[in-house]
Amino acid sequence: MLSRFARLRKVARTLSVASPRLNQQIILRRSLATTSSTPKIIQFALSDIGEGTKEVVVKEWYVKVGQVVEEFDELVEVQSDKANVDITSRYAGKIVKIHYEIDDVAQVGDPLVDIEIEGDDDEEPIDNYVDHTESAASDDAVLTKSEEKPHKAGNKVKASPAVRKIAKNNNVDLSLVTPTGKGGTITKEDIEEFMAGPAPAPTPVPPAVQIAHGSAPVAAPKPIKQMPVRTQAASTGGSRTESLGPIAKAMQKSMNEALKIPHFGYNEEYDVTNLVELRKVLKPLAAEYGIKLSYMPFIIKAVSLALSESPILNSSLSPDGSQIIYHEDHNIGFATDTPHGLLVPNIKQVQNLSILEVAQELNRLHQAGLDNKLKPTDIQGGTFSLSNIGAIGGTYAKPVILVPQVAIGAIGKIQRLPRFGPNDEIVARHLTYISWTADHRIIEGAQMARFSNKLKQYLEEPGSMMLHLR
Template structure:
């Protein structure tokens, strides 16, 4: 009997345990069903959210920013716009021409689209990294909506056409033509162009004004302040009295000169001057000039002087070097990149003839003519005015004999040529003769160059220029 009672108690415990297990399983099943329902609701909400954002934009406006054009340039001046609001542009189309403190650069488009906004006017300053124009980029994937987009674009262009009158029409031309137009108050859009791609040439402007090329050089500068003429006597010139002072911002090549000359004043300069009797050089140049013209090259004294300078640098490579920023190392330059200072309408520039040691005198003359033409038109690029290792300044074409040139950092020396004068000199037999005398002045960085080295270099150059036939021995 007791055995049966114990077995019944055990069976009752087993029944209670299985009841608890069933309750737990039922609760777990309910939780699983609730979790599935919640997961389904979240999934549906996510799908509907993604579906809401699947519509695409046909056109979007992109801010075309001024990229870094190198040489540490942080700002430029807008010189000319080649586009206006509403114009369609493609990749590599010219957008505008900008003038930095070192060179003129043409900015090209990186997008295909429609110009929607110009951020700057001509002669305003633009910063690197800031927008130049807004371009509406077209999306070519949705062809069905392109026609409606074009219609909307046409409506916008029509609306903006009324505002284009307030904007100055930009035309293709050169800075010299713009100068003449500003002096005569001529609207460039009224001048009939004959150049390539509708470019206005100087001849077009002169024909529009009915004047010749000589008269265009004596036009009064319209940028000066209006003056009052006070007649003194009939035999004397008129005196002009300015009504007020003018304040002009420092920009372009003037700003570059301010920076470079400020750095140059940190260099301890010393000077060295000498006279060269270049009578034989004058005779040789007269002969070579005729031969060069037959080959289509304008020939002056400078190509010979540049080549002779390069031969002198070969003898004394310390003059073709630079000092590092910490003044701990001297860097000897392998190539003779000789800069030639030029006076241009945009100010003083120093274009560089590269690898002079590997070029003939005629090749130097041809490249020098090309750089002079580009400098006059304001078309020198950064590559053409950078990388110089030695500089020559020819002040003689303006006037003057001796001077004290300022070194262009990071170079260590510079030479300045005076004008060639016909002066009396004694020959070896003490007879007076007519001689062509060239004066030349050097400045050198006294941290690197001493007086003896500069004198030796001058003697090398003097020998080459006084006896130009000796150039043949070292070419």
């Protein structure tokens, strides 16, 4: 079967004798037909969106087959393991094929859509070029640009946007570079080798073509952390009841009684830097006796010395509220968080004990509380109480008085904080805060302040306690 141009040639030769002018017109039309632009189909591939992503899930298509798109129009939303990204078109043309359905997995480098664009033999397509035109070669056809290039029409030039940018900056014609990458992809090393070796002078790409068909890499957005998936047990929407144990019942009774008392609070900052250093020295000495030496024995002993000068804080109110009962012994309790509930055992006669003896009794009562082996005598008879919330992490609190006592203190955690030194220089100090609560029926604010000041003296200069120890 004769080709179209062969038939035209035969007709022209037949008519050339009768009409030379008609022959010239046919040749001219043949020449125009061979040099006019023809549509091309570009396979628009999924570019590397960064963060090491190798595959994505197609979430939503913004285009459909037959739709005309412009350069930079959004084509599809894809989801990687780090973020959702909108892929935009690098070309203006018509969508002729969509390669994936919703929720399909696409690999980096695979085609997403086929786009029909206006052909231009002066420019190699950025993505894979699929030649759908029929060759019309003839002996006297007009010479085109494609015949001058080593690559024939229909060959694919594969390269990432980064590699294409390197080629563009160095005026390298990718069609002259021998690819060594996977699937015939041109790599950065291929371009460097091409530039290092002897090669024909590259033909600069016209600036207008660069604008029309330039690479527009999709910028990877900042990764967004995915919300953790929590597995929740099936809920029936019901509830359950639990009877109060003996410790909880005792706490309920005590708190109900405390609600009848008018509480007032007082807070103070204590610089315990010297106490921290003293404990470092005495801790290994106490360990020789098998005793764990914390800060609490020092604080308990200092409270006892301060109570000696403020005995009203070691008192209680008579049941009828007509008398104040002063207690000779300093039975200082400390709140203990146990698996069985909150317990407040007390160390008896602290005024007669050394710091080492206080530490020994403190450790015994604490362990007995954890083992649920406290005796009634360990709980009864307290005259003053402390709560070491700092052991858990608190700084301030509003402790509730343990009836029939008239005061309680909550000790915050020890922190290393900046303060001004004697010469206005910034120095690091170890500080703690104690939140006091007192029964305002018999305790005045001034009395609590004086007690706190005396305690502050003992804690900030722990050596001063030596003068009052028995």
